[in-house]
Amino acid sequence: MEIEILSAQSSKSIGVLNNLTPTTNIRELKKKVQGLKKSLYPDRQALRLEPRGKILKDDESLQILGLKNGSKLYVKDLGPQIGWKTVFLAEYAGPLFVYLWMYRRPWLFYGDVGAAVPVHYVVHMAAGCWTLHYAKRLLETLFVHRFSHATMPIFNLFKNCSYYWLFTLYVAYHVNHPLYTAPGRVQAYGSLAAFLLCELGNLSIHVALRNLRPPGTTVRKIPVATSNPLTALFDLVSCPNYTYEFGSWLSFAIMTQCLPAGLFALAGMYQMSVWALGKHRAYKKDFPKYPRSRKAIVPFVL
Template identity: 60%
Template sequence: MSAKNQGNTFRLEVLKARGNGVLTSIDNISPDTTIAELKKRVAQQKSQLYPDRQSYRAEPTGKSVKDTQKLSELNVDKTKKIYFKDLGPQIGWSTVFVAEYAGPLFMYLLFYIRPSFIYGSSAGSKPMHFAAHLGAACWTFHYAKRILETLFVHRFSHSTMPLFNLFKNCSYYWGFTALVSYFVNHPKYTPPSFGYAQIYLGLAIFILNEIGNLSIHLLLRDLRPAGTNQRRIPYPNKNPLTNLFHLVSCPNYTYEIGSWLGFSLMTQTLTALLFTFAGTVQMTIWAKQKHRAYKKDFPDKYPKQRKAIIPFLI
């Protein structure tokens, strides 16, 4: 607390953003109090509202404020009011990511290793095409990589997300896994039209983009010091695969799309292409949001030639 505000405490009313009711009141709070500190004080009074579940805004319909902002910066020391929103039950990002990635890893292998469980007893005796074997290897590699990145590479700006996201994300990934693996591992699977040339081309595209995706994730990890929410403009490093940052804000998504395009080409299944399309739509939405955030946070310094996800287009 600054010397200027040591004796300038006040009583703060914490109002519900919806319903206009009073959640609680905080006595003897300083204008220098941050939102993060306010969350802890509210949690002391309302134990079920742990800090990660709380969101605040200066106006009932305003935007959520950052944990680092002080009450004085929001003019709350003048209004003596702040508005609370309950984010609902929360769950750790890492927990959600591991759950949503572990499902596809094991579910796909069930279709691949035990086809008789899915297609009938006769399916186990029928040979699988080379493309189906490669499909299982690529799918397994991708989701094993994602789990390892979640545990050892990613640094999340927020520690939790709404519990509902666990069910939503798992439904998406697990559902598409069942759809894709059912047809790639089916006894009546039709191999790619252009044979091994198409298979190896798709495999090469997949591998290159997987390495590119990992390269971007490692660069982004090094960009944010552990335990902080610090944001900096990402630029390429010595790894040539990171040069895509010259063209787009989210090259990790660009490479992700490339991986699944390669997988779709290699296996030549409509369901894999549908999965790629759905992922492209979702990642484009995320990329545009991140692109706007970069330009807002660094209005004068952010490279103007960058697009969000597709070079020169989007």
């Protein structure tokens, strides 16, 4: 069997792949496409039946796709790629180090007054919460998350790092400022308790999602609550990890009573809502028996 490979961008022929069988899958086909054009390594390719069609899954075979001798496939160059794990480690390590640097009140930002003014206990609590969150993120990236895609466009590394690192600098500058005014004890400690609960809930959801996908696969299943009571939020929303994430940063903002922290929570909520709505639509499309009562991220609302 022969299949002609064309560029999805220009419709120009890249070459013809031969000696294919009906059981050849897209993953194997991508390796053969690289033989036609060395720069198109498999993670850089998106194969489609039409130039703007749906991206074909790696485990789909030529027979399942209805391809025959002389058929055509279109390949889109996704550009230089970088591993998801590498991006996550970079975007999470930055906020950890930037915040702890600002926590020391460097002379560059605060001058001589930074070392002269005592540090309020809420400032210490905030540094502890920030450290806990991003240390957890780093450990989850290394030991918990199983990625459905191996890579992402390298541009995302700079975009994601800029968002996290600069927002961290903005928040940390104000929380650690010598003129910072802290809220009362009830507000601070109540918010701290809520922050810790949401962090534990977020971790619980990530572990539950990890256990849905066997190692080395891209299997997708309907996520459901486990014996851990913190996963019961799956009964109400499709992406409870985002719900808990927003809860953590809302609690942090209330605990510090800092406007930049509130803006960070709102910006995160907006982006996570976009992701959650997309995942929610995908779940409903891919699983006919998906619970219709679930919302995307906010129970009963969104």
